[in-house]
Amino acid sequence: MxxxxxxxxxxxxxxxxxxxxxxxxxxxxxxxxxxxxxxxDYEVKNINIAVVDQDRSSYSRKLTDKIAASSYFNLVTYTNSYTEAIQEVEKDKADVVLQIPPAFEKDLIKEDKAKLFMALNAINGVKANLGGVYLRSIISDFNGEVRLEWVQLPRFNPQPMIKISSINWFNxxxxxxxxxxxxxxxxxxxxxxxxxxxxxxxxxxxxxxxxxxxxxxxxxxxxxxxxxxxxxxxxxxxxxxxxxxxxxxxxxxxxxxxxxxxxxxxxxxxxxxxxxxxxxxxxxxxxxxxxxxxxxxxxxxxxxxxxxxxxxxxxxxxxxxxxxxxxxxxxxxxxxxxxxxxxxxxxxxxxxxxxxxxxxxxxxxxxxxxxx
Incomplete structure (x- = not known):
């Protein structure tokens, strides 16, 4: 010892x-x-997004404003040219491109559906993946707001909707x-x-x-x-x-x-x-x-x-x-x-x-x- x-x-x-x-x-x-x-930090913020608005309608502007108001996205380009938006990606000034096609509002009102196109800069795979998830979530919220607006008008046949409540245990x-x-x-x-x-x-x-x-x-x-x-x-x-x-x-x-x-x-x-x-x-x-x-x-x-x-x-x-x-x-x-x-x-x-x-x-x- x-x-x-x-x-x-x-x-x-x-x-x-x-x-x-x-x-x-x-x-x-x-x-x-x-x-x-x-x-x-597991959160990805300050994602630069370029919006190609080829519709220039009230609904396309509302969607763009909702994206710009998010704390996750920075609206760096607002144009009607998809080529111009892709050039921003090539210059490393944009991470995500959202294309709103012509007749977006018209199709949404008449056909009850519309299509959007999303292009992601996948050099940074994590940022592209999470940026896509965040953008889809914002679009989904926008879709819910539009449906709610139509229900209140009322000009839309309401369908059953599932509302989810959640709680985070331990953290x-x-x-x-x-x-x-x-x-x-x-x-x-x-x-x-x-x-x-x-x-x-x-x-x-x-x-x-x-x-x-x-x-x-x-x-x-x-x-x-x-x-x-x-x-x-x-x-x-x-x-x-x-x-x-x-x-x-x-x-x-x-x-x-x-x-x-x-x-x-x-x-x-x-x-x-x-x-x-x-x-x-x-x-x-x-x-x-x-x-x-x-x-x-x-x-x-x-x-x-x-x-x-x-x-x-x-x-x-x-x-x-x-x-x-x-x-x-x-x-x-x-x-x-x-x-x-x-x-x-x-x-x-x-x-x-x-x-x-x-x-x-x-x-x-x-x-x-x-x-x-």
């Missing part, structure tokens, strides 16, 4: 002596939690920051746990002190615990700082117990620390460890359910997410913060991450013994 205490004291002194590590541990979470949630205002901040916090904890732990151990190899430690009476498990426990504690500190910032700047107060989050974080950090130790056993320089860690972090982020729903991924990617520990922590954070889940609700997540931790740490210890 005394040996472990001396090793921990050495590690903490070494960490706090390095200003680069201190900046990564304390400044990086603050900057990322204050910037990323504001930039990572009533659909605040994307409540959804994003817990996931971003998981990524920060993962980077501290795996990335910095791997760099710290590899640095011992580069400066040659690990050979000196290997010839001392210090046992393997004491050395490994001495390396991992400091970053386990620092990971929990980063989590605490992140939770505090989320409460101060975004008003995020977990619906569930903080104890549930910390219990899972303790197990999760053991898992990612095992990954960091594993990386360190297969690398000889900090540059190699950085490249491997960066690659793994990118995979964890892209296939962790942070920005993209796992259910919308291809089948092979969904299978991979089951072997991604980040996926489980992001899911747990959102469950506890938004839904108020308890330890019983996350029991399967906890068991799976525990299995990851045992597997990665055992593999790392065995690999470390073989190579040293």
């Amino acid at each position: 005394r040996t472990l205490k001396i090793l921990l004291e050495k590690e903490f002194r070494q960490i706090f002596r390095n200003p680069a590590i201190l900046r990564l541990i304390f400044i990086m979470p603050i900057v990322q939690l204050l910037i990323l949630p504001l930039a990572a 009533p205002l659909l605040n994307y920051q409540f959804f994003m901040v817990p996931g971003i916090l998981v990524i920060l904890v993962t980077m501290v746990g795996s990335f910095l732990a791997a760099l710290n151990i590899v640095k011992e190899k580069e400066i040659g002190t690990i050979e000196q430690i290997n010839v001392t009476p210090i046992r393997k498990h004491q050395f490994i615990l001495g390396k991992l426990i400091p970053f386990w504690i620092l990971g929990l500190i980063v989590l605490s700082i992140g939770m505090l910032l989320a409460r101060i700047f975004y008003g995020i107060i977990p619906e569930g117990s903080l104890l549930t989050i910390y219990i899972f974080a303790v197990v999760y950090l053991l898992s990612v620390l095992g990954l960091g130790l594993l990386i360190s056993t297969y690398t000889d320089t900090q540059q190699q460890a950085m490249l491997i860690s960066f690659f793994l972090i990118m995979v964890f982020i892209l296939l962790g359910g942070l920005y993209t729903s796992i259910d919308s991924m291809p089948q092979w990617a969904q299978v991979f997410t089951r072997f991604n520990p980040v996926t489980y922590f992001i899911d747990v954070m959102r469950m506890v913060v938004l839904k108020g889940s308890s330890l019983y609700d996350i029991r399967y997540h906890l068991l799976i991450v525990t299995a990851f931790g045992i597997f990665l740490n055992v593999w790392a210890v065995i690999s470390y013994k073989k190579r040293n």
